[in-house]
Amino acid sequence: MSDSSRDTVEGAGWTDAERGTYGRLMPGRVEKLSWLNPRTLWAARNGVAASWFGDPTGQTRSRWVAQRAAAGAPADKVIRRTEADRFSFMVIGDTGEGGESQYAVVPGFLKASQGTSFAVLASDVIYPVGCTDDYGRKFFQPYRDYPAPIYAIPGNHDWYEDLGGFMRVFCDDAPPLPPAPRHRPPGRAWWRALLWHRPRPADEQRLAEARKLRSAPGQQAVQPGPYWAIDAGPVRIVGIDTGLLGTLDAEQGAWLREVSQGPRPKILVTGSPLYVDGEHHPCAIEGGGTVDDIVRDPAHHYVAAIGGDIHNYQRYPVDVDGRTVQYVVSGGGGAFMHATHTIARVSVAGVTESDFRCYPLRGDSLAFYSALYGRRLRLRRFFTLTEAEGMAVIAERLGMPPTRAPGGPVRVTRRVRLVASLLGAGRRPDRRARLRLPVRKIYTRLFSPGSVTYSPPFFKSFLRLDVTPEEVRLRCFAATGNRAQEVDPPVEDEVVIPLTAAV
Structure with missing residues (x-):
């Protein structure tokens, strides 16, 4: 196994090494995402509008879920896979920027993912606004050679067009929602509706061509909505949708409490990490309580909570009444790298600096x-x-x-x-x-x-989880953009999570 950034400068990707082959995977013309572009800023205005005039994503999400239920999606929103007691899956977060930093992850991801049963995209599948037309070069093309199904939970950027593109790609080509009821002026809802960015019509031919890139039977995945659970082997993986502002609506909160019942060990995947940058963000649920209350409840048997949104890797092993829950940030899948050097000496929930891990290293x-x-x-x-x-x-x-x-x-x-x-x-x-x-x-x-x-080192990362009846082995792999780390992706962090103690 190759050196990691903890071992050598070469393992970190700083030396003048041979650049990776990821450029061959990229489209001929790549448009660099610019947040200085007024058109981009204006298209992404829904987050600001929601914070000023109220967040409507709970109501919109409920309409999407009702539509999927009417189409025959399982009422409990559980995907039941026929995995053996031993299987593996990938988690990769905040992928869809569409440039070098995303494609640089792909060769190592394909190498490290060999033999895995499926992958989960954790937050922000498509930047900047979740547009359907962007799925070709930001989802279908980069992962065309991953042979297994890919499931996803949306991030705030996927919600900037009311989740329309996400639902079409991951939820059985769900048709557009009918227009929402009009609001009377001059209330907050009326102002919000006036400013709201509406989904643009999709280029159907472009989408059809993009789908061909992942058209093999073994690559197909249909999920019951923007939030779901997967029963696979001995574990249940629970994916939640934290919307525009990082919270849960009451309907999803009730579902989460229900699906978390039972002795089966569980892993949460969320668009908003519960521990990040040395701070605790428990994620409020409309009507009371938090997501972390559910994770910490010993009756629910959670062993890990993995969140995207922040574009790096962090891990906090938190002692919860005598058992350890691994809280992980995994948002290094392709978007711009968020700093780790701004994280102060860690002391949160009993986790000290010696327990904490991050990638890239602060230095x-x-x-x-x-x-x-x-x-x-x-x-x-x-x-x-x-x-x-x-x-x-x-x-x-x-x-x-x-x-x-x-x-x-x-x-x-x-x-x-x-x-x-x-x-x-x-x-x-x-x-x-x-x-x-x-x-x-x-x-x-x-x-x-x-x-x-847009050149190495990128300091990107992704996860592989190997599951047995006794334990989950979680590894964080690095992608620097250099050839050496493509051929043999280095392990930046590894932890073995016992399952027997969770039951």
């Missing part, structure tokens, strides 16, 4: 962002940190040894410390915090188009 994340700012602001000599400097200053700020041993002595100078502070490393409060530059979603919107994020 690599800091070096990555320093190079981006150096290029975008034309201040490369000032901003750009080497990977060794990034590792050293993170270790200093968090008060811990470097995760990867440096190749030689490293000086942490005043410039290195200032750059780390400006880029929010470790979020240590100090007098320069007011000068902190954006490195998360704001940066994505402002600087990602045309930057060096």
